[in-house]
Amino acid sequence: MTKGNVTAGRLIAVALLLSSPTGIMLLALVGTGHLERWPAFGTWLTVIVLLIPLVRAHLGELAGLANWIRALAHGGEPVSQPGRGEVVLTEIATAVGALRRLWQQKSTELAESARWNSSLLDNLPDPLLLLDSTRKVVRANRAAIRLFGRELAGCDMVAFLRDPVVLEAVDAVLGGGISNRDCEFSQPVPLDRSFIARIDRLDGQPAAEAAVAILTLHDLTTVKRMERMRADFVANASHELRTPLAALSGFIETLQGPARDDEEAREKFLGxxxxxxGRMSRLVADLLSLSRIELNEHTQPSEKVDLARLVTNAAEALKPLAQARGMEIIATISADLPQVIGQPDELTQLFQNLLDNAVKYGRDHRPVEVHAAGIETLPATAGAALRAGPALRVAIRDHGEGIPHEHLPRLTERFYRVDTARSRKMGGTGLGLAIVKHIVNRHRGLLTIESRVGEGSTFTVWLPAAPK
Ligand SMILES: Nc1ncnc2c1ncn2[C@@H]1O[C@H](COP(=O)(O)OP(=O)(O)OP(=O)(O)O)[C@@H](O)[C@H]1O
Ligand SMILES: [Mg+2]
Structure with missing residues (x-):
């Protein structure tokens, strides 16, 4: 049992206090003449002497109990509970022990809940910051640290987010004038990104240096890019349609006016x-097929397609165009080329578009080569569907002028052309590769483009093979 230190002075003081009723009683007996003074004094002293060991033991127990509680308060783990001798002390010690267990359980729960809250914040996809009344970051989640590329806790917000509109909004909310505010801002480095920031004042009276406001950022870059792409698409489509339309109107006017009776000019203009x-109707047809493919992009086709036959037929269809340029289409299709699950018309359109480009942008009198075979290894960019099982590849190679490297990532955008004038002159709509990309996506495949300026280009389509 833990015993505390009991001083002699305290011991005597408590013994005197405890003996005081006896002393008063003895005094009364002396006063009324029932007892002599000295025997009374002797009796009182005897009582005090008898009390001392009892008081010492009791005070020792109490001091031990105090020490034990103090050790508990400091988080120590004392060996055993004091006060086993005394019922009251035992009860106090048992109650304190129970209180401690409850407190330990509560603090475990509190730590668990703090950990849970923290992981909740960290797993939110949007960057989030908790700010104190001086705009200092109290807590930043993982997405925020990733966005700003540094540790943020303890920093003034201005150290990493200097946008004046956001700072003004934060100050307005921290100042207490308003409870929340939204604003948009862009972060130009390292990548140009747009965000919507929302600042909310937290409820309740905060302690010093505690969070008083929460700032959440939501990335709008993709939405903005989609908006811009949609606007660009409408502008491009109108422009593409307006050009032949303007030419048609011009010729109609000429034929109605100055060239009315000019037989030769009429023949030429009508041509x-x-x-x-024809160009307008091709454009409308391409736009329609693009929107149809896009509409179906999320539903996977279900037909089993004999790709070997389909590729051979597509090559056959392009032969006259190739021959006109003195080109040959050489198709090497492996005998055991697996079938694919697909939509035959779309796959035909895919290979015709690629072969059409190879013939259009290839070099006169040089061949266009088509290689189709099952494959063992996939490019690093292949998605899960391609990796899930056996796959195949169809590569279409030309020996044309090739495509400068910087154009490659944008080739499959609608209306994107390396040489707009040349493509238009050849009757191109600039939608061929956009259609190819959407068809490939719908078939859970991959399109890769390799090109060397002056040597030619290879467009490769990777597709998952149909189960046998
Ligand atoms: N094999 C190739 N060699 C060189 N450049 C190519 C090749 N294929 C495509 N390109 C470039 O990519 C651009 C986009 O091709 P895309 O097929 O989308 O349009 P297009 O051929 O101009 O018109 P169309 O809609 O009639 O196919 C072309 O304008 C051309 O500049
Ligand atoms: Mg094309």
Missing amino acids: IMADQA
Whole structure:
């Protein structure tokens, strides 16, 4: 049992206090003449002497109990509970022990809940910051640290987010004038990104240096890019349609006016008008097929397609165009080329578009080569569907002028052309590769483009093979 130190002075003081009723009683007996003074004094002293060991033991127990509670308060783990001799002390010690167990359980729960809250914040996809009344960061989640590329806790917000609109909004909320505010801002480095920031004042009276406001950032870059792409698409489509339309109107006017009776000019103009009308109808057809493919992009096709036959037929269809340029289409298709699950019309359109480009942008009298085979290894960019099982590849190679490297990432954007004038002159709509990309996506495949300026280009389509 833990015993505390009991001083002699304290011991005597308590013994005197405890003996005081006896002393008063003895005094009364002396006063009334029932007892002599000295025997009474002797009796009182005897009582005090008898009390001393009892008081010492009791005070020792109490001091031990105090020490034990103090040790508990400091988080120590004392060996055993004091006060086993005394019922009251035992009860106090048992109650304190129970209180401690409850407190330990509560603090475990509190730590668990703090850990849970912290992991909740860290797992939020949007950056989030808790700010104190001086705009200092009390807590930043993982997404925020990733966004700003540094540790943020303890920093003034201005050290990493200097946008004046956001700072003004934060100050307005911290100042207490308003409870929340939204604002948009862009972060130009390292990548140009747009965000919407929302600042909310937290409820309740905060302790010093505690969070008083929460700042959340939501990335709008993709939404903005989609908005811009949609606007660009409408502008591009209108422009592409307006050009042949303007030519048609011009020729109609000429034919109605100055060239009315000019037989030769009429023949020539009607030929050009037929070309322009053809271009317009190709454009409308391409736009329609693009939107149809896009609409179905999320539903996987279900037909089993014999790709060997389909590729051979596509090559056959392009033969006349190739021959006109003195080119040959050489198709090497492996005998055991697996089948694919797909939509035959879309796959035909895919290979025709690629072969059409190879013939259009290839070099006169040089061949276009088509290689189709099952494969063992996939490019690093292949998705899960391709990796899930056997796959195959169809590569279409030309020996044309090639495509400068910087254009490659944008080639599959709608209306994107390396040489706009040349593509238009050849009757191109600039939608061929956009259609290819969407068809490949719908078939859970991959399109890769390799090109060397002056040597030619290879467009490769990777597709998952159909189960046998
Ligand atoms: N094999 C290739 N060699 C060189 N450049 C190519 C090749 N394939 C495509 N390109 C470039 O990519 C651009 C986009 O091709 P895309 O097929 O989308 O449009 P297009 O051929 O101009 O028109 P169309 O809609 O008739 O196919 C082309 O304008 C061309 O500049
Ligand atoms: Mg094309």
